[in-house]
Amino acid sequence: MQTVLRTALSETELASRASFAPQARLEREERRVQTSGLPLNIRGLRKSFGDNEVLRGIDLHIPAGQFVAIVGKSGCGKSTLLRLIAGLEKIDAGSISFGDDVLPQDIRVMFQEPRLLPWARVLSNVEVGLGRDCASSDAHARAGKALAEVGLADKRDQWPSVLSGGQKQRVALARALVSRPRVLAFDEPLGALDALTRISMQRLLERVWRDQGFTAILVTHDVSEAVALADRVLVIDEGRIAHDVMVNTIRPRERGSAELARLEGSILSRLLSADDHT
Amino acid sequence: MSLVDRVFLPRKIRLPRVEGLVQWIVPLAIVVVWQVASVTGFVPVRVLPAPSDVALAGWKLLLSGELIRNIWVSFWRASIGFLIGGSIGFAFGLANGLSQLSAKLTDTTLQMVRNVPHLALIPLVILWFGIDESAKLFLVALGVFFPIYLNTLHGIRTVDPQLIEMGRIYGMTDGELFRRVIFPGALPSIFVGIRFALGIMWLTLIVAETIAASSGLGYMAMQAREFMLIDVVVLSILIYALLGKLADTASRVLERLMLSWHPAYWKR
Known part of the structure; x- marks a missing residue:
């Protein structure tokens, strides 16, 4: 139907x-x-x-x-x-x-605030988006790819607090995208x-x-x-x-x-x- | 990235060399002025012995092994008391921060107990434990409990609810949510609690050891008073100051390691 x-x-x-x-x-x-x-x-x-x-x-x-x-x-x-x-x-x-x-990872939300974990590096923040797959072996690779998609591949090891507002929002986008919603x-x-x-x-x-x-x-x-x-x-x-x-x-x-x-x-x-x- | 390096690198290099020395200028100057005042007779030796005399007394006690033994006893009491009180405070802070039921059950009671100065319990504690080790441990643990409890609780309650919602959306289990969001978020506040607690730890121990003990730094000072050994009394006080500074430095190093994500810890 x-x-x-x-x-x-x-x-x-x-x-x-x-x-x-x-x-x-x-x-x-x-x-x-x-x-x-x-x-x-x-x-x-x-x-x-x-x-x-x-x-x-x-x-x-x-x-x-x-x-x-x-x-x-x-x-x-x-x-x-x-x-x-x-x-x-x-x-x-x-x-x-x-x-x-x-599945839960089919639907993702992006907010006005980036809501990044300040104590996690950019790459781990993106890995959060994998949900339950976070511990899987290809988590790094998948998160890295999502970061590259938003043009922040070189920021993977930075703390969120050094990023600009727009960059933080791009990390949040990568986190939302990483599970292919x-x-x-x-x-x-x-x-x-x-x-x-x-x-x-x-x-x-x-x-x-x-x-x-x-x-x-x-x-x-x-x-x-x-x-x-x-x-x-x-x-x-x-x-x-x-x-x-x-x-x-x-x-x-x-x-x-x-x-x-x-x-x-x-x-x-x-x-x-x-x-x-x- | 290049910008960040440019801004922070020069400071990092300058930090240990210059700032490491700067903080010792004032204590050193005090010792020099003190020595001069004593040698010229401006301050009578019976009021305050010269630093050189204090150092000499320290050297003698060091040779006899008495100093090390007493410092060790005090250090041991402080650490064990801190660990016991700190863990219980942390556990209650966690429980009451995470569970409404637990908070409703225990918070009021704890707040009432908190308002009793723990040193007021000394007579009772001596009646319970005598001048046993457990008396000192109990007092230190009790003193350390509250700052750690309050700051852990505060830290957990003030974790950004938006981050918690984010964690839930991304399917974190309760355990993951705690490990990845709540605990790291509460950590800065927990460290504030730890530094408060370290101060209270020494204060409690000094008082407990001066009143009821047969070893330790406080006991050493009281014994020296009996024999009018003013240099040893001053020595004990200085050692307390050094130990306090040591504890504070240790907690700062730990803080900087664990909160390396926090911009506030980059510049120092």
Whole structure:
């Protein structure tokens, strides 16, 4: 059932793109074949903290390998949605399913803070990401490879405290990637970085996502980041999905292009108009 | 990497040569002034003997073997008492830091006991143990227990909850979580406890040995007082100062080895 649903959706999606972007279609097709991502099905998801109902019924299907950005005002429930998907909070009502049997290391989260162990060298910090395989003989090799993927192979024996903010976040990314996750959830991972570092991190995120084909869910307050990276942008308002926007631009995307700017503007105006209602 | 080397290397080289000597300038100057004051008669010898006299007394006691024996006895009492009290304090700190139930059961009691000055127990301890070894060990252990207990507990409770959540997400078992996240996170605080405890350890031992003992440095000082041997009294006090410094240095070295990840330990 899950598979059927996934193909069906992907097909319509492809058809819709085919009309104006044959190149994107080819690329999509190719990625879909090699994707390791898991599809996500969310039905009637609700979550409250005390009297405060944060999520008021979320229905959402994310096809395997899609890059979804979730934007919204602070306190709209976007982070809670992400934490529920990552299994960090208990679900009050509804369901989240991944269309397959998932192992803990299939789903990884990256936070705004790098959360590295200050007393472990960079390489051992990445090895933490292997979870139970941490003690296996090829742990060093696998962690080293993940570090190389984020461009920090030469920092493997450093303490985290000597790294810059962006480098720490790249180590955190390597730690998340080392177990080859099938769903990667980002909770404002670039929020604490300066503008230039943020742009290079965005490129890195896009590259590893294209290489590995996991399903990516990015919570961000930065709409330009969302349209630059994502296939699809969800606007959450008062615990519900208010808008669901596809970003059909070909990749690699040209930063600051008229098309992206127009999209960003329209999403921003929706966010702001939602603000006016309250 | 090159930046780090450039910033830290010159300091590392300068550290043992210059700073190692600098800290001894003041103690050395005090000894010199003291010697001059004694020789010129500014300070009467009956009040404070000259450092040379103290050194001479030390030399005599060293030859007779009495000094080594007494230092050894005191050192042994201090270490064993520290180990016993420290381990129990550490164990309670761990238990109460990790388990709510354990904390609820014992923390209030321990806080009440903590507010009793442990030296106030000396009369009771003498009644219980006489002037036996166990009396001194008990007092030292009791004195050392609280700083280690409190700082271990504090260290564990203040481990970054975000790191603990991270450990759980990455599938660490309770044991791994403790070994890789909680214990290393609590270690800086535990070391603070150890250094406090070392101070209390010597203080307790001096008092216990002066009041109820038949060997050890405190006993040596009290005996010397009986015979008006003021140079030996001063000698004992100086040895306590040296032993205290030694213990502190040992804990610092250990700290630097085990907390080498911590930026605060790079510059010293």
